Amino acid sequence: MRLSFLEPLYAEPGPYAxxxxxxxxDAEHPERAIALRWQRLRESLSRQGADRTLLNVLEEAVGADAEVPGVHGQAVFAAHGTLVLDGELPRPPEHDSARYSTLPDAMPLVTQHVPEIPYIAVVVHYRGLPTAETHGWVTLEAETGTWPTSTVTPGERLHRRVPVATWHHTSLRLGHRLDEQARRAHADAVIVGGDEWAGNVLVRRLPRTLRDKVVRVGGRTPTETGRALLEPQLDAVFRGHMAAHDWELVQIFIGRRAADGPTTEGLAATVAALQRGQVSALLLNRPPGSSLRLWVGPHPTQLALSEPELISFGVRAPREERADEALVRALVGTGAELVAVPESELTLHEGVGALLRYADPGPPS
Incomplete structure (x- = not known):
């Protein structure tokens, strides 16, 4: 999973809210409920040292996602009186929280992006005489997205209304159009719902590379405005799965580890690789707990397990920070990816490992 969407967070030094x-x-009087939640968080930030200007900037952003219906959440970050990132969460946070700290608390936002599976959803409906397949219309809707975040930030939809009499011919052309969209989105899957007959015609005319990715789904297909096309079915299809790109990185890690290739495992070794900008992808079985700490300096690669180690690198006045915050900053700052991999698929020493951009030079012969 690429973390470039977090780059605005680190454009300026902290502290961050x-x-x-x-x-x-989805509740009665939602605006009132949101205002009450925010008031508690505002008071907490004030106690932590956030000034009024910063609090007012946050207040303008909080709840400004009124166009997003249903159940969801919001992640808002600000620094130096400026809003730096405002993101929608496909699920509400387990607990509302507000933190004023040197580094942004970005890991909860990252974990809501996991597993970040790209897809294209297609719904086709036949409307016509119940005993004829030559009268009436076929409607097609298609939308690319990245699950699960696209459930509340859906992409642009393709709408087409085609006479049934021309559906066999037109679906061939639409199939190539969908293939282009899927390629641009690097889609792992094509989720097809709606009418069985019209859907079968379309699927048979898709290019083979796209047809092999088709997953047919049933159930109700209408989607609430502002939510992803086929939202309930997407959850059923993707939950518990990894994106194909991330799974490929896991397989590369397993192969390299077996051949003593450029990988590392364990917190100390992985932190050392991050210090050198050596990590191309960080693999985590689970996010570090909030009690785990690292020492950091002002730059992304300045992180260590102890204060003396960081001082030995020439860092003045190191600070002790939460490990998850330090790790995310290091990944974004070095352009490394993050892969969340279940222990059932790959057990990592201390729950952490990394694919390296290059191997350490061996000892001189």
Missing amino acids: SVYLDTSR
């Missing part, structure tokens, strides 16, 4: 709250619109 990081806010996570439930902004669901």
Whole structure:
């Protein structure tokens, strides 16, 4: 999973205010509920040292996602009186939280992006006489997205209305159009719902590379405005799976580890590789707990397990920070990817490992 969407967070030095709250619109008087939640978080940030200007900037952003219906959440980050990132969460946070700290509290936002599976969803409906397949219309809707975040930030939809009499011919052309969209999105899967007959015609006319990725789904297909096409079915298809790109990185890690290739495992070895900008992808079985700490300096690669180690690198006045915050900053700052991999697929020493861009030079012969 690429973390380039977090780059605005680190454009300026801290301190940062990081806010996570439930902004669901499925309850009675949602705006009142959101305002009460925010008031508690505002008071907490004030006690932590955030000034009024920063609090006012956050207040303008909190709850401004009124166009997103249903259950969801919001992650808002600000620094030096400026909003730096405002993201929608496909699920409300387990607990509303507000943190004013030197580094942004970005890991909860990252974990809501996991597993970040690219897909294209297609719904086709036949409307016509119940005993004829030559009268009426076929409607097609298609939308690319990245699950699960696209459930609340859906992409642009393709709409087509085609006479049934021309559906066999037109579906061939639409199949190539869908193939182009899927290629641009690097889609792992094509989720097809709606009418069985019209869907079968379309699937048979898709290019083979796309047809092999088709997953047919049933159930109700109408989708609430502002939510992803086939949202309930997407959850059923993708939950518990990894993106194909991430799974490929896991296989590369397993192969390299077996051949003593450029990989590392364990927190100390992985932190050392991050110090050198050597990590191309960090693999985690689970996010580090909030009690795990690292020492950091002002630059992304300045992190260590102890204060003396960082001082030995010439860092003045190191600070002790949460490990998850330090790790995310290091990944974004060095352009490394993050792969969340279940222990059932790959057990890592201390729950952490890395694919390296290059191997350490061996000892001189």
